[in-house]
Amino acid sequence: MRLVVHPADIQDFAGAKLVLAGTRGRFPRLRKVWADGIYRAVVEWAQEQAGVDLESVSPPPGTNGFPVLPRRWVVERSIAWMGRYRRLSKDYEAMTKTSEGMIYAAFGGTMLRKLVRRTAS
16 A cells, blocks of 8 residues: 655654655545554544544553564564565665565565465465
8 A cells, every 4th residue: 555664763653654644635445554552652643634543552551571462463464475575684775765666566466476366266
């Protein structure tokens, strides 16, 4: 749908604003976004500026270790899919736009393979 690769000196929640700002009007059916706990700072902004309900998924207070969180598996699965592409295993690109293009190509290939398997069976 949409991604933004930004330099490491931009905080995650500021990067989330870059992604969500570009979705307004382009994806009218997009109503809910699940995000990691770090994105709590942009929950209100997402509702007011981007028109989406951003739900910050955080572990319960006092939890030790790595608890299973709702919808977290979607992000972890997607990162694992990207890890299958050698070009994305390290940050080889000098420009952020090139990195974005490589990620779009990787996910495009992944979705195409899944569609072909589904229609073949």
